[in-house]
Amino acid sequence: MKNEKFDLENLPRENIFKVPDNYFDELPMRVQARTSGKAKRIPLVSWSKQRTWASVAACSTIAILGYFTLMPKQDSLGNEALSGVQNTEIVNYLIQENINQTDVAEQFENNKSTKFKDSELLDNLNVTDKDILQSIDTEHIQEEI
Amino acid sequence: MxxxxxxxxxxxxxxxxxxxxxxxxxxxxxxxxxxxxxxxxxxxxxxxxxxxxxxxxxxxxxxxxxxxxxxxxxxxxxxxxxxxxxxxxxxxxxxxxxLPINDITEELSNKLEDSDMISGDEIQLKLQKALLTLPDKQRLVFNMKYFDEMKYEEIAEITGTSVGALKASYHLAVKKVEEHLKNSPF
CATH class of the missing domain: 1.10.1740.10 (RNA polymerase sigma factor, region 2, helix turn helix motif)
Incomplete structure (x- = not known):
């Protein structure tokens, strides 16, 4: 039959589909049961474009609000964490880690974003004038003078 | 009753x-x-x-x-x-x-082969499979004209399409199906 002209009009028109036994006897009763409300259908949660977009929008809003309210700022974390630490403990820690005052001062100097002024820096380090004098190259100062 | x-x-x-x-x-x-x-x-x-x-x-x-x-x-x-x-x-x-259209066609075609609610000789199954290759609306027009033997005027009233467009659609559908059956191995 391949490659021959096929004429649909000559083909018998058969219904190849079948239904379960007594299907058409029962269908009117099943429809009637639904129209009279005896068998209410349970609503199915089906995919809906609007619901999907609404969910995405809600999740995004929660994520944005959560980020700005719950995520701690870097600055505040640092200040709050250090506010509860005694200066003497910091000094002891620096000594233990073998970090001298010059290293600390250089670190602050290199950090452009620091808000400390030089005087505040010295206050925070809790150093005395005597300590400063010991640390500074006096010959260099004398040359400046 | x-x-x-x-x-x-x-x-x-x-x-x-x-x-x-x-x-x-x-x-x-x-x-x-x-x-x-x-x-x-x-x-x-x-x-x-x-x-x-x-x-x-x-x-x-x-x-x-x-x-x-x-x-x-x-x-x-x-x-x-x-x-x-x-x-x-x-x-x-x-x-x-x-799913692309081909996958739906394949899914329905598999149902034709696997369902115990379908009977018929091979040529009738081939015809149904060939019909699945048509766009849905064209298949609909073909079914109403070929199997239900409805008048174009009645189909036009149901589908909201002009009689002329329906005639063209059915003619094309018949050609496509005959071509598909001609090239299908039996």
Whole structure:
């Protein structure tokens, strides 16, 4: 039959589909049961474009609000964490880690974003004038003078 | 089952009266259920889907019958509801699974082969498979013209398409199906 002209009009028109036994006897009763409300259908949660977009929008809003309210700022974390630490403990820690005052001062100097002024820096380090004098190259100062 | 089948106007008249509403609607379902079911079944292939859509068609008819103006026959009005149910179902199926048309065709084609609710010789199965390669609306027109032997005017009323466009669509569908069957190995 391949490659021959096929004429649909000559083909018998058969219904190849079948239904379960007594299907058409029962269908009117099943429809009637639904129209009279005896068998209410349970609503199915089906995919809906609007619901999907609404969910995405809600999740995004929660994520944005959560980020700005719950995520701690870097600055505040640092200040709050250090506010509860005694200066003497910091000094002891620096000594233990073998970090001298010059290293600390250089670190602050290199950090452009620091808000400390030089005087505040010295206050925070809790150093005395005597300590400063010991640390500074006096010959260099004398040359400046 | 009553001895005498009610006419459309008798069904509508009885449906308008609260006491006979259920009886009238039951008669309507009994008269048109087979036409509607087979119309749907040929489109969706699967019996369970066809059963669900047939029930939905009659539920919508129940809700809308009160406002039915009688501008068309009850039969064409029901066919229109059933046709919309079918096309929406097939479109939803494609959207839900993000499947290209070929995958849907294959899915329905597999149902033709595997379902125990389908019988028929090989050529009839080939014809059904060939029909699945047509676009849904063209397949719908083909089914109504070829199997249901409806007039173009009736199909036009159901689909809202002009008679000329329907003739062209059916002619093309026949050519495609014949070509498909000619090239199909038997």
């Amino acid at each position: 009553t001895d005498k089948q009610l006419t459309d106007s008798e069904i509508l008249a009885k449906f308008a009266v609260a006491e006979t509403r259920n009886f009238a609607f039951n008669q309507l379902v009994r008269i048109y259920q087979q036409k509607i079911y087979w119309h749907i079944r040929k489109m969706v292939i699967d019996h369970d889907d066809a059963d669900d859509l047939t029930q939905e068609t009659f539920i919508k008819a129940w809700k809308g019958l009160e406002n039915f103006k009688g501008e068309s026959q009850l039969f064409t009005w029901l066919y229109r509801i059933a046709t919309n149910e079918c096309l929406n179902h097939l479109a939803k199926k494609k959207r839900r699974f993000f």
